[in-house]
Amino acid sequence: MWLSELSVSGFRNLAEQSARFDSRANLLFGPNGGGKTNILEAIAVLASGRSFRSIQDSQILGFDAPHFRIAGVAKTERDRAYNARVYFSPAESKHYFLDRKEIGKRALFSGWLPVSVFLLDDRRLISGPPAQRRAFLDDAVGKVSRTYRFLMADFRHVLAQRNALLKRGGGPAEYEVWEKPMAELAADIADRRRDYWKKFTSHFHLMSARFLETDELKLEYIPSVQAGEDYAEVLRKGRRLEEKFGHTRRGPHRDDFRILLNRRPLRAFGSYGQQRMAALALTLAEAETALTAGRRPVYLMDDVAAELDDVHTKLLFDLVKTKGQLFYTAAKPPAVEGKRFHVKKGKIRQV
């Protein structure tokens, strides 16, 4: 899929405007603070319902705007068009629409357009908290499996019910009501993650070998519940203690992964540069996995040239240019082919 049109209003510093994009490469350039990253962010919010920079929607709302609205048209290779829209106001919170139908949950909306984000100054996937890696993984699996999105939405629902019960306390029968579906959903989720992880890992190894030529990187999945464990029993045994915490401490919502660099944790022993390259390999692997599942990715690359040397920038271009649609920001336009846009003071103008 590729994004053919984007309209924004009330989003960060962006003026109310529309733009039409190229199905291959789109190059956005202009002065610092002009709004280049904000455009990529708007595309990411349209694709996944959330920003890669702020958790709070009130931060991405334009300073004086009562609400924001991001709308877009995306086309498939067979020219089927999808219309999507995200609306937010502090009073009404956020709403998602796909082909004029409202989608009630972000988890179900996210991934309708498979976007992969490259922010090289940001090593959140390596050194950030586990929640960021889980969000990355859930988005990634959700892009290749709609069923997975439904499973996760259902799991979050029953998890919230059990957590509410833990806070107020309840009898065994009340717990059973939520723990049984939780265990069933968790098993299904674990299967799909395992399947995804196998493919993802092999792409990651290929990609990390290209960008970290001399180092050996290894991905390690850290499940909260082991494959041989009975999750229903884990939940049952955990009730007493978890009532003290008021939430469920084990389950698929607590999985994590880590990267080993020459057999040591990258987050502790890797240099800034190594961590950045590993983060890049993770994003590339995610896009490659989507691609092999038949979903052509949209690559959002924010200022990558500022952090990569020329050889790696060219390598990155060559890796993605034929594989999906590219949005690429830089202070100066790069010497590559594509539709060019100048972005200044929140306005985007084709040049």
Ligand SMILES: Nc1ncnc2c1ncn2[C@@H]1O[C@H](COP(=O)(O)OP(=O)(O)O)[C@@H](O)[C@H]1O
């Ligand atoms: N919520 C907001 N409302 C209005 N302007 C904002 C908001 N958040 C950030 N900005 C402004 O957006 C600009 C930064 O835009 P950005 O896309 O990061 O620029 P760049 O072109 O350098 O990538 C800054 O001028 C900043 O003040």
Ligand SMILES: [Mg+2]
């Ligand atoms: Mg920027």
